[in-house]
Amino acid sequence: MFRAFDWQDLIPLAKGAWLTIQLCAMSGILGIIFGLILGIARTSPSRIARWISTIYISCVRGIPILVIIFFIFFGIPLLFPGLELDKFASAVIALTCFAAAYVAEIVRGSIEAVPRGQSEAADALGLNYWAKLRYVVMPQARKIMVPPGVGFIIGLVKDSSLVTVTGLVELTHAGNIVTNLTGDPIMTFLTVAAMYFVICYSISLLGRLYEKRTGIQVDPLKLPEPASV
Amino acid sequence: MTVIFVENLNKKFGPNHVLKGVDCHIREREVVCVIGPSGSGKSTFLRCMNGLESITSGSIVINKHRLDDSKTNINLVRQEAGMVFQHFNLFPHLKVIDNVMLAPLKVAKVNKDEARAKAEMLLAKVGLAEKMEAFPGSLSGGQMQRVAIARALAMDPKIMLFDEPTSALDPEIVGEVLTVMKDLANEGMTMVVVTHEMGFAREVADRVLFMDQGLIVEEGSPDEIFSSPRNARTQGFLSKVL
Numbered sequence: 001m002f003r004a005f006d007w008q009d010l011i012p013l014a015k016g017a018w019l020t021i022q023l024c025a026m027s028g029i030l031g032i033i034f035g036l037i038l039g040i041a042r043t044s045p046s047r048i049a050r051w052i053s054t055i056y057i058s059c060v061r062g063i064p065i066l067v068i069i070f071f072i073f074f075g076i077p078l079l080f081p082g083l084e085l086d087k088f089a090s091a092v093i094a095l096t097c098f099a100a101a102y103v104a105e106i107v108r109g110s111i112e113a114v115p116r117g118q119s120e121a122a123d124a125l126g127l128n129y130w131a132k133l134r135y136v137v138m139p140q141a142r143k144i145m146v147p148p149g150v151g152f153i154i155g156l157v158k159d160s161s162l163v164t165v166t167g168l169v170e171l172t173h174a175g176n177i178v179t180n181l182t183g184d185p186i187m188t189f190l191t192v193a194a195m196y197f198v199i200c201y202s203i204s205l206l207g208r209l210y211e212k213r214t215g216i217q218v219d220p221l222k223l224p225e226p227a228s229v
Numbered sequence: 230m231t232v233i234f235v236e237n238l239n240k241k242f243g244p245n246h247v248l249k250g251v252d253c254h255i256r257e258r259e260v261v262c263v264i265g266p267s268g269s270g271k272s273t274f275l276r277c278m279n280g281l282e283s284i285t286s287g288s289i290v291i292n293k294h295r296l297d298d299s300k301t302n303i304n305l306v307r308q309e310a311g312m313v314f315q316h317f318n319l320f321p322h323l324k325v326i327d328n329v330m331l332a333p334l335k336v337a338k339v340n341k342d343e344a345r346a347k348a349e350m351l352l353a354k355v356g357l358a359e360k361m362e363a364f365p366g367s368l369s370g371g372q373m374q375r376v377a378i379a380r381a382l383a384m385d386p387k388i389m390l391f392d393e394p395t396s397a398l399d400p401e402i403v404g405e406v407l408t409v410m411k412d413l414a415n416e417g418m419t420m421v422v423v424t425h426e427m428g429f430a431r432e433v434a435d436r437v438l439f440m441d442q443g444l445i446v447e448e449g450s451p452d453e454i455f456s457s458p459r460n461a462r463t464q465g466f467l468s469k470v471l
Contacts, residue, residue: 007318086415115318117316117318118318120281120314120318121305121312121318121319121320121377122320123280123281124279124281124307124311124312124314124334124381125306125308125331125332125380125381125384126304126305126307126308126332126336127331127332127335127336128304128336131335131336132296135320135331136320136331137336139322140320140321140322162297199428
């Protein structure tokens with residue numbers, strides 16, 4: 001009844017991996033965009049902006065991601081009866097909601113890590129809030145947020161396995177299906193694990209490359225090299 | 230003509246009453262040095278003059294702009310009052326020339342060629358023409374502070390505020406920064422300088438203010454303050470630092 005795990009089984013797993021990549025790319029990019037907006041709002045002089053972002057971030061961080069996934073998947077069709085969401089779209093929304101809150105905290109921490117003197121110097125030159133953010137604070141904060149940001153995106157790839165509960169055939173779900181066909185969970189999930197590893201390791205390599213390419217100029221903590229004789 | 234009016238200026242940080250009614254008028258082209266012990270409120274006084282610290286009560290008028298009026302556009306005031314910080318606060322991600330060009334480009338919105346020509350002229354003036362393309366991280370403290378002065382001058386301020394500009398520098402490079410400041414004073418810039426450099430205050434200042442515990446305790450010409458201080462606290466302070 002069961003057959004052995006063979007190379008044909010790689011095809012559904014590869015398809016699942018591709019779906020995981022698409023899912024994480026989309027929710028990662030959207031999460032970064034909304035996270036930037038929320039993180040900037042969190043440090044803005046406007047009290048309302050700070051309030052809204054603080055409430056959002058605290059709420060999302062206080063809810064398990066699985067609950068967010070269930071809520072979006074089952075809740076949205078009930079709340080908005082006309083709205084048809086496929087599994088992929090609801091997974092993207094759930095992961096984006098989740099990612100935005102965590103990215104926002106990374107953005108806030110990075111903005112606050114830029115020395116206060118930088119902001120004061122920009123103020124003293126007469127730069128308005130947005131010019132100060134764009135030309136002085138964010139270029140320096142960007143460098144600070146890359147390492148934790150990369151770490152978070154890697155976490156997001158792994159957490160994306162939870163959307164398997166909605167029936168979306170991403171990598172973990174594909175692994176489940178293949179296990180049912182072959183009865184060989186060891187080979188199947190070793191393969192699944194290897195695929196997750198390749199995705200995550202690639203992201204961390206990309207992150208390191210980015211740091212190397214931008215790191216030369218954008219390092220507020222770097223001390224001047226002693227002049228060589 | 231008086232360009233800075235400070236009247237009954239009070240500043241509190243929570244329960245901490247830092248400025249307790251400071252009165253001070255500064256005329257155009259005047260060089261005023263503010264001296265006094267640490268914690269006397271001299272830096273806070275200076276920072277209030279371009280809105281880096283909010284005012285608890287009292288009034289400050291800079292070139293007809295009222296700083297205590299919430300309708301005043303603080304960024305306009307800041308364009309007229311350049312500021313130089315103790316720790317330079319250069320932008321480490323921008324080249325020296327871009328540090329100087331940033332405000333003209335993004336605040337005054339002059340075109341790039343004009344901003345560049347101006348920045349080159351200012352960097353030549355502070356003796357750093359050859360460092361234009363360097364990043365601040367590769368400069369010495371004295372060079373960084375001279376870039377910071379050029380950066381503040383790029384907006385053509387009518388007033389320059391200096392917050393202990395040489396306190397973070399090694400003693401042997403203090404001179405190069407003071408020379409630039411002296412030149413500026415000789416050109417007729419209105420300057421308020423919080424400093425511990427008594428030699429500079431004595432030589433360059435038109436007037437010296439001695440602050441202690443949030444008040445201007447004594448003021449006068451450098452000669453009056455340094456040679457014959459009347460107030461006991463001024464005498465005590467000067468006997469320790471001179």
